[in-house]
Amino acid sequence: MVKGVPEWLKVLSWIFVALTLTFVLGPLVVVAGVSVSESQFIAFPPTGFSLRWFNAIFESNAYVQALLTSLRLAFAVTVTATVIGAGAAIALHRRRLPGTAALAGLFLSPLILPSIIFAIGLLMLWSASVGAVSFPALWIGHTVIAIPYVVRTTLAVLADSDPFLEEAARTMGAGRWQRIIYVVLPQCAPGLAAGAFFAFNISFDEAVIALFLRTPDLVTLPIQIYNQLEFSPDPTVAAVSTLMMGLTVLLIAVIDRLLGIQRFVGN
Amino acid sequence: MRDRLEDLSLAGPGILLLALAFILPIVEMLRLSFVGTDGSVTVEHFVRFLSDPYYLGVVWRTIYLSILITAICAAVGFPLAYVMARVSPQLRLWLIVLVILPLMTSVVVRTFGWMVLLGRGGLIPVVLWKLGLAGRNFTLMHTEAAIVIGMVQVLLPFTTLSILGVIMKIDRRLEEAARTMGASFLATMCNVVLPLAMPGILAGSLLAFTLSVSSFITPSLLGGVRLPVVAGSIYESATKTLEWNFAAAQSVILLVGVLIVLMPYIRLSERRHG
Numbered sequence: 109m110v111k112g113v114p115e116w117l118k119v120l121s122w123i124f125v126a127l128t129l130t131f132v133l134g135p136l137v138v139v140a141g142v143s144v145s146e147s148q149f150i151a152f153p154p155t156g157f158s159l160r161w162f163n164a165i166f167e168s169n170a171y172v173q174a175l176l177t178s179l180r181l182a183f184a185v186t187v188t189a190t191v192i193g194a195g196a197a198i199a200l201h202r203r204r205l206p207g208t209a210a211l212a213g214l215f216l217s218p219l220i221l222p223s224i225i226f227a228i229g230l231l232m233l234w235s236a237s238v239g240a241v242s243f244p245a246l247w248i249g250h251t252v253i254a255i256p257y258v259v260r261t262t263l264a265v266l267a268d269s270d271p272f273l274e275e276a277a278r279t280m281g282a283g284r285w286q287r288i289i290y291v292v293l294p295q296c297a298p299g300l301a302a303g304a305f306f307a308f309n310i311s312f313d314e315a316v317i318a319l320f321l322r323t324p325d326l327v328t329l330p331i332q333i334y335n336q337l338e339f340s341p342d343p344t345v346a347a348v349s350t351l352m353m354g355l356t357v358l359l360i361a362v363i364d365r366l367l368g369i370q371r372f373v374g375n
Numbered sequence: 376m377r378d379r380l381e382d383l384s385l386a387g388p389g390i391l392l393l394a395l396a397f398i399l400p401i402v403e404m405l406r407l408s409f410v411g412t413d414g415s416v417t418v419e420h421f422v423r424f425l426s427d428p429y430y431l432g433v434v435w436r437t438i439y440l441s442i443l444i445t446a447i448c449a450a451v452g453f454p455l456a457y458v459m460a461r462v463s464p465q466l467r468l469w470l471i472v473l474v475i476l477p478l479m480t481s482v483v484v485r486t487f488g489w490m491v492l493l494g495r496g497g498l499i500p501v502v503l504w505k506l507g508l509a510g511r512n513f514t515l516m517h518t519e520a521a522i523v524i525g526m527v528q529v530l531l532p533f534t535t536l537s538i539l540g541v542i543m544k545i546d547r548r549l550e551e552a553a554r555t556m557g558a559s560f561l562a563t564m565c566n567v568v569l570p571l572a573m574p575g576i577l578a579g580s581l582l583a584f585t586l587s588v589s590s591f592i593t594p595s596l597l598g599g600v601r602l603p604v605v606a607g608s609i610y611e612s613a614t615k616t617l618e619w620n621f622a623a624a625q626s627v628i629l630l631v632g633v634l635i636v637l638m639p640y641i642r643l644s645e646r647r648h649g
Contacts, residue, residue: 113560121458125470128455132477132528135488138498142491152491152498192389199386204378211386214393220582220640221401222589222633224606225626228613229400232407232623248396255389284381313481315592320613333483337490337596346491349484356479360472 136353142346150343161347171348174332178312181243181328185250185311190304192251193258197299198292200259201266219256226253227320234321241321246328249321250311257310258303261367265299302367309359313352401630408623420624430608437604440519440594441587444526445534449580451527452534453572457564459535460542471536478532486596489525490516493597517599525593530586534579541575542568581640585633605629 113121138152143161145154165171193215199205200212218226227249234245277291293300315330322331329348336345411417424430459470477485492498493515503509515521545568553563591606598604603611605625612622 117560121454124454125458128451128531129470129473132531133473135485135492135528136477136480137488138491139484139488150491151496192392195385195387196389199382202378202382205382205386206379211390215389218393218397220585220637222585222606222629224589224591224609225404225630225633226397226400228609228622228626229402229404230396231613232619233400233403236403248392252393252397255393284377288385309479313479313484315481315483319592319610330481330483333481333487334592334596337483337487341487341490345487349481349487352484353480356481357476360475360479364468364472 139346139349140353142343143350145343145346147343150341150346161343162351164344165347165351168344170327170332171329171344174327174329177327178329181246181250182308182311184247185254186304186308188247188251189254189258189307190300193255193303193307194262194293194296194300196255197259197262197266198288198296201263215259216256218253223253223314223316224320227317230317231320241323241326243326246318246321246326249317250314253314253317254307254310257306258300261303261306262296262299265296265367269295298366302363305359305363305366309356312355404623404626407620408627410620412620420621421628423621424625424628433603433605433608436519436602437588437606440522440526440604441584444523444530444587445580445584447523447527448530448534448583449538449576452531452538452579453569453576455531456535456538456542456572456575457568459539460545471539474532474535477528482529482590482592483596485529486525486593489521489528489593489597493521493524516597517601519598519602521597522594522602522604525597526587526590529590529593530583533586534576534583537579537582538572538575541572541578545571578640581636585636585640588636589629589633 141152141154142150144157144159145151146156146158146160147154165175196211196215200208200215205211230245230249231241234241238245273295274287274291277287282290313330314328315334318328318331319334322328327335329352333345333348336342408420409416409418411419455474459467459474462470490497493500495512495514495516497514500509500513500515504511504513515524549567549571550563553567554560558566588604589606591604591610594602594604595607595610598607606629609622609625609629612618612625
């Protein structure tokens with residue numbers, strides 16, 4: 109066995125990793141730090157410790173309204189994206205439809221199309237054919253960009269599933285929909301659940317489509333933060349942001365439990 | 376036949392939704408980009424954009440900033456991915472989680488963090504001032520450096536994960552063989568690992584580049600109004616000056632640019648799956 113990596117290079121590479129992680133995570137730590145500062149002004153390092161800015165969020169009508177809008181939207185998107193994505197993934201996995209490869213491309217394409225292009229197209233089409241933008245427009249827009257995640261996580265789980273289970277159910281006399289409900293869907297469950305959490309996270313954090321489709325009555329939490337950042341950021345922005353990051357950490361932990369986060373590497 | 380019907384009814388809602396709410400909006404955008412102010416078919420919006428030095432400057436800034444951002448992401452992402460691939464699975468999981476965390480955080484939150492760090496009185500300008508490298512009122516906000524810093528943080532996770540996926544598949548015995556034959560560690564990296572990781576580096580870079588040219592929340596908040604990029608200009612035309620046809624034409628130009636860059640990416644990923 110050859111001698112592995114020289115000692116000095118190991119030390120150097122760990123310094124490099126530490127610096128990179130500091131760079132990548134630094135801004136998030138700063139936001140969390142600002143949110144617990146006592147100071148009236150945005151300051152980092154924080155002075156003192158206080159949770160008053162978290163209280164201030166719930167006393168602010170704008171933030172509470174935006175939070176409710178975002179939650180309502182994210183739950184609606186999670187339901188539609190998961191149901192539609194599940195059906196698509198099962199059909200794609202079976203490869204019986206003509207042009208399955210092209211269909212797979214269609215279902216994953218919202219991932220690579222820049223969201224600004226989709227957002228402006230949706231705004232124009234909605235205005236021309238439906239009228240003023242409203243909650244359903246944003247719901248549809250977020251569902252479209254969340255579907256690829258559900259399709260992907262479900263396909264990943266189906267790829268490892270036992271194809272003979274469905275065959276066995278068929279020989280035992282189970283009908284088409286029985287096989288789907290009792291055999292295929294339970295097999296998909298971890299992938300569907302992970303996809304659902306991804307869908308929730310995407311809708312809750314998304315800012316580009318929500319910015320194009322915003323109206324005075326339709327402001328999501330990221331857009332409320334964006335408005336504050338454009339004009340006068342104060343520590344309440346940090347507190348809201350910290351709550352959003354907390355939710356993200358929670359969702360990552362859940363997705364990892366369900367599916368293993370390593371599966372998403374390299375896709 | 377009935378099998379096909381069953382699968383079609385499963386995928387049908389999705390196909391219908393994507394056709395109506397994904398394909399059709401893009402078609403509508405294409406159509407509007409060719410409609411003139413008087414309702415006739417015209418290419419005036421494209422001519423206006425491509426002949427105005429102001430907009431050409433915006434395009435140029437978008438392209439060179441994106442190239443810079445992509446290059447930094449690849450240069451930092453490759454060694455980071457290599458280290459991640461060679462540590463224990465337990466530690467790798469933690470590193471992946473730490474890298475994914477900012478990726479899944481809302482872009483407005485991340486950008487806000489940079490506004491605090493880079494603005495007047497923020498940590499970085501103050502440190503530079505204390506070191507005697509900058510003036511007292513120095514700020515990095517509204518500079519191209521701020522855009523690059525903010526965008527690299529957003530895109531580094533993408534590149535790193537895409538390179539990591541490829542490095543994980545490299546047979547470690549190839550490296551060992553090179554070392555047994557007398558190659559130094561660095562020579563092995565340059566002559567064995569780097570060429571084998573190239574598909575991942577390329578795919579990750581193309582992805583980072585397309586995301587970079589089309590993003591506007593981070594550039595517009597960190598760069599400000601004096602440093603517009605293409606996506607910011609589209610947003611201005613669509614929501615501030617309300618020139619929708621002009622905004623549509625700019626989007627078409629951005630879309631064509633992105634597709635040209637994405638072609639090799641799609642080829643690459645097809646070869647990997649096929």
